[in-house]
Amino acid sequence: MYDHQRIETKWQKEWRDSHLYRVGEDQTKPKYYILDMFPYPSGTGLHVGHPKGYIATDIFARLKMMQGFNVLHPIGFDAFGLPAENYALQNKMHPKTATDANIVTYKRQLEILGFTYDWEREINTTDPEYYKWTQWAFLKMFEAGLVFESYEPINWCSSCKTGLANEDLEDGKCERCGTLIEQKPMRQWVIKITDYADRLLNDLDKLPDWEESIKEMQRNWIGKSEGAEINFSVKDSELKIKVFTTRVDTIFGCTYVVLAPENKLVEEFKTKITNWSQVAEYIAAVKNKTNLERTDLNKDKTGVKLEGLKVINPFNGTEVDVFIADYVLNSYGTGAVMAVPAHDERDFEFAKKYNIEIKFVIESKEKKGFIYSVPNGFSKELARHAELNDKIILHGQEGFLIDSGEFTGLDSASARTKMVEWLKKNNCGNGKINYKLQDWVFSRQRYWGEPIPIIHCNKCGAVPVPYEQLPLTLPDVKSYEPSGTGESPLATISDWVNTTCPKCGGPAKRETNTMPQWAGSSWYYLRYIDPKNNEALVNKQKEKYWSPVDFYVGGAEHATRHLIYARFWHKFLFDIGVVNYEEPFQKLKAVGLIIGEDGRKMSKRWGNVINPDEVVAKYGADALRLYEMFMSPFSDASAWNTNGLIGVRKFLDRVYNISVSEEIDSPAVVNVLHKTIKKVADDILDFKFNTAVSAMMILVNTVYEQGGKMNKANYALLLQILAPFAPHLTEELWANIGAKGSIFATIYPAYNPELMKDSMVTVVVSVNGKVRANLNLPAGISEEAAMTVALENDIIKKWLDGKTIIKKIFVPDKLINIVIK
């Protein structure tokens, strides 16, 4: 057993003192930028799951260094936002005090794991010198017209007492505290991320090295759908209802139109509506529903007819009724839909309930003239209603148009094209693309965030804080508890709030909302490149040298939050010339969760949290590093198992205990050694750490089978390939064998293809596909020679006895298959 505590402390100090991991813009070497999603320092410190990704990138970074790359592998802390503030509130501390203390803990915990971080590049999103540039980018967006003030109802968390973006919700609940979200009208700063929707979507195709699942999540989140907007004019009025649909081809089957209850048009129709009290009552009832109640798919569809109102289908002049119903969302499309109950499940349900006409306009592709496409949930009852009985089956909705005027007979797709042309020509609509992605609600009514650098002037409106006044620092405040009134605690500091207008010099007030948690993390990877720059967000030359991030590793839970925001922010910076690449992260890998030994998520609540400090103290950082890489494929979730950890520790002890000499190694050891050199490097670059570790175990097992001793030069090679995984132990053993300098200053060993080759190979002989014998033959043996040996083999002879050979298959150095009858 080696003394891991002594060795690990010693080398960590050594590395620190020699600045081994300090990097600059070395033009003589190719650069490699590998990045982890930086931690959010919580009060409970790290558990063993957190560093898994950091260990992987560290191994990768060390290998790249040894392969001659200039590697940037930085770390920092993301510390603004709700979790830190809520933690501080709970513990009756100032958020800054709490955050600083947590960062100290995190740094200590990271340092004992022996990472290659260049701590001179450490960043912290709550540092005014950092958030100066978060504010700067915000102002640039403001300048570019991407930022606006909105008074629309937004997601409101009554427990966190703040508005939230769509991305901050999970199942209609607050992602942080689980409280049901309500819709509350409130003044908000909003960023037009939707202006970038198309680029965010299309550019995913430029990222072949991103995990497909994450790209798919983003595609779902952006939710592009192509369709048309159509104006239905209101009878006896100048007013119009604009609807969005992806199925213009079904418009001849439209038998009513539905508005979202919150749609502003409803108010405009007030004078025409004869049942206003009923309508008003419904709108009020909907307002009281939570989002969750409203979007419950199992509930019955409800709605109210707007009596006295008729709209006209532009295609056929048909007059149809108008309803308001909460199954139509005001936030998507135009907040109004044309309803085609024959070909839409939701409209069908509603129409059935309110006894509205169902008109079929799409004929089945498969059985022309007979079978109609209808929504799922269709019943025989409806068949009678529609007088179509046997002609109706349940299946998809694309087909050929019937009863559709001049468009009859066209297939759905070409009908849509023709109909959009028709709409344009007749000036009553147009093609339209909609996104599920909504604009980014960017203000929080909380204390612990970057102040939004805007000044409100009665004369000049919203005026940006001049660039030279940045950073606009977060002032100290006595009570930082959220007020719940829609104002942040900053509103109570009158000498901060009251200021003068930068434009007219008149009295004005500062914006008191702060930025969301995701602001600072949207561009932090750029700051590592140039962390102390006072003149610019990042120096152009340095940016050019290091950009883009070659490899980004982190949790898949950020797919539709951080990763969308960061891509957006980066594209904006590209547009204003700050960065020279359109996509910030070239390659992306998701890290799999480490769960508790009991199979549950590690949490205080279950008492199954494994603390890395204890593991490091007992088994060493190298064992922890090696184990986390060995336990499962990198992106898979997997349960902690202390016995498994002990297993890899045994392996390290075996490496330590090998007796080194000048004697020549057996060919078996040399052969496996060179195979392992190749496999380990290939596997690390492929993020297949588990098989890399297993390959090294096989090598060491071979060494022990051959007597447990190894030639010094060969032992040095073993240390070099193990070094990225177990940096402390290998550095120590490297010194022990008398090698000069740090093992990480050496060039990663090259394998010798000649020594890797096997002289003898096992060729399996199967009869009718079943393995019957193994032959040990010289590598590269000819088909003829191998077949002769096989046919003379006693076991094979027995199987072939009395049978006719139909076919003989030969795969060089692998197998022979004899087919008999």
Added chain:
RNA sequence: GCCGCGAUGGCGGAAUUGGUAGACGCGCUGGACUUAAAAUCCAGUUCUAGCGAUAGAGUGAGGGUUCGAUUCCCUCUCGCGGCACCA
């Protein structure tokens, strides 16, 4: 409902241009060492039958292609993740 991913021993997992299924580790069994234990080392460990050589079965289920399928195709079941009254 839609989209994506997955299912291999007691457990984590390995095996891809289709070619010995179960590498490596854990666990378990036996042995050596020890007064004893731990540690270490050695041997065994998919299941069934057999003392054994060996034979049969076997990668979620069923079917197909093939000399040969964990791997390719079809149908289904279960599990995980994402999206979801998005028109």
